[in-house]
Amino acid sequence: KNQVEQSPQSLIILEGKNCTLQCNYTVSPFSNLRWYKQDTGRGPVSLTIMTFSENTKSNGRYTATLDADTKQSSLHITASQLSDSASYICVVLDSNYQLIWGAGTKLIIKP
Amino acid sequence: NAGVTQTPKFQVLKTGQSMTLQCAQDMNHNSMYWYRQDPGMGLRLIYYSASEGTTDKGEVPNGYNVSRLNKREFSLRLESAAPSQTSVYFCASSDYSPINEQFFGPGTRLTVL
Numbered sequence: 001k002n003q004v005e006q007s008p009q010s011l012i013i014l015e016g017k018n019c020t021l022q023c024n025y026t027v028s029p030f031s032n033l034r035w036y037k038q039d040t041g042r043g044p045v046s047l048t049i050m051t052f053s054e055n056t057k058s059n060g061r062y063t064a065t066l067d068a069d070t071k072q073s074s075l076h077i078t079a080s081q082l083s084d085s086a087s088y089i090c091v092v093l094d095s096n097y098q099l100i101w102g103a104g105t106k107l108i109i110k111p
Numbered sequence: 112n113a114g115v116t117q118t119p120k121f122q123v124l125k126t127g128q129s130m131t132l133q134c135a136q137d138m139n140h141n142s143m144y145w146y147r148q149d150p151g152m153g154l155r156l157i158y159y160s161a162s163e164g165t166t167d168k169g170e171v172p173n174g175y176n177v178s179r180l181n182k183r184e185f186s187l188r189l190e191s192a193a194p195s196q197t198s199v200y201f202c203a204s205s206d207y208s209p210i211n212e213q214f215f216g217p218g219t220r221l222t223v224l
Contacts, residue, residue, distance in 0.1 A: 043215030101153030
């Protein structure tokens with residue numbers, strides 16, 4: 001069964017620190033992999049979309065990496081800010097154009 | 112541009128009651144989607160509409176119906192609400208197909224007692 005698993009489930013870091021969130025997937029083949037940010041009480045907002053041929057993609061302080069061989073992706077956040085407190089969701093689009101959603105990592109930034 | 116809007120933001124129903132969740136987008140997108148989000152789980156697709164006049168079932172369609180009223184509007188109806196339908200409901204839209212970025216509304220938090 002196609003699955004997307006994220007780790008850790010939750011993470012607390014101090015403001016200004018860096019962090020990396022992990023995503024492992026079993027979807028094969030896939031069309032693209034996305035990272036979304038979801039603030040509490042809001043809908044998800046797209047951060048990055050990567051095709052299987054892309055290894056890395058940045059959006060400001062957010063950098064996503066993709067290793068299609070090991071079926072792993074990571075989202076690295078640099079110099080965290082209080083506004084980065086949110087859930088980060090990894091999503092894989094399979095070859096049937098179905099989106100497979102991970103459960104998300106809840107990130108809390110403390111001052 | 113308002114993007115994707117949803118009404119209502121909150122709703123409490125009793126078991127057996129019916130209601131319609133409204134969604135509208137002003138980005139001229141062809142495709143629209145309804146998802147539900149439950150604690151500890153990824154978003155699950157209820158129904159989608161690839162284009163005006165078409166609708167298709169997603170992963171969890173039981174207990175729901177949809178109407179693509181026009182290109183802008185896509186509504187979700189619960190005919191006889193059940194406690195298992197307590198969830199947060201999100202509407203989304205995209206240009207032509209799921210391969211493109213989806214834009215989400217703010218969500219409707221529904222509680223069924």
